[in-house]
Amino acid sequence: MEIGDPERTYTVEPLEDPVPREEPALPTEAPEEEPGEREKVETG
Amino acid sequence: MNAPDYAEAIIAWRVWLVVADGEEIRLSSVVHKTVWTPRCQLEASCHRTTLSFPRLWRKKPSGHCAPAEDCRCGIYGARDLERAASYLLAINTARCLPSDLWLEPLHRPLLSGAIGHVSLWGSVVECEHGWRASHAYPERLYLLVPSDEEESLSPREEIAVGLSVYGVPVEVRECKTNNSEAVVDAVCFG
Numbered sequence: 001m002e003i004g005d006p007e008r009t010y011t012v013e014p015l016e017d018p019v020p021r022e023e024p025a026l027p028t029e030a031p032e033e034e035p036g037e038r039e040k041v042e043t044g
Numbered sequence: 045m046n047a048p049d050y051a052e053a054i055i056a057w058r059v060w061l062v063v064a065d066g067e068e069i070r071l072s073s074v075v076h077k078t079v080w081t082p083r084c085q086l087e088a089s090c091h092r093t094t095l096s097f098p099r100l101w102r103k104k105p106s107g108h109c110a111p112a113e114d115c116r117c118g119i120y121g122a123r124d125l126e127r128a129a130s131y132l133l134a135i136n137t138a139r140c141l142p143s144d145l146w147l148e149p150l151h152r153p154l155l156s157g158a159i160g161h162v163s164l165w166g167s168v169v170e171c172e173h174g175w176r177a178s179h180a181y182p183e184r185l186y187l188l189v190p191s192d193e194e195e196s197l198s199p200r201e202e203i204a205v206g207l208s209v210y211g212v213p214v215e216v217r218e219c220k221t222n223n224s225e226a227v228v229d230a231v232c233f234g
Contacts, residue, residue, distance in 0.1 A: 006171050012050045
């Protein structure tokens, strides 16, 4: 592609990253707690 | 360390080839056939070589960082859509010519051409009609499909889905005729 003769050179450091980096993985649901030993409920 | 001159990427117009890379669909540069990696910036390098005396068959690389003002290296972007549109149409024609020496051979199946916005940053050489930069990434892509194409839009839609790995908007637009004005209309007005 013909874009003509150079005129000047400068530096560009974008504050916002132009690259959409890998999307963060979806948060996984916290594993359900292991069912503990049931509390013994005194009855009667 | 010098402060940068600008804190926002330059948005320019650019043309890509869309190629099959195994099972994947990828963007490729037109001249040097560099494949653009999804979600990773492309960094320029100078492909120019000079003959090394006395061993003339040995070429040595230019040895400078891209882009250099006194070279033609860097990742290109045009200021105007019209210029990129003309280029898109020119490369489609040029690729059919056997004496097409200015293009590196294409090692991957060509699926389509694409036009769109590219973000340019890093070291940037501003030129009369555009820029050459050290870093680039697509910002928005348009796939053009001729309105008289007999096949349905689905292949282009499939290509658009394949290009979604770049994480930028991809739009399929109908293009009425094979000239740059029609390309501009299709991109700007759908």
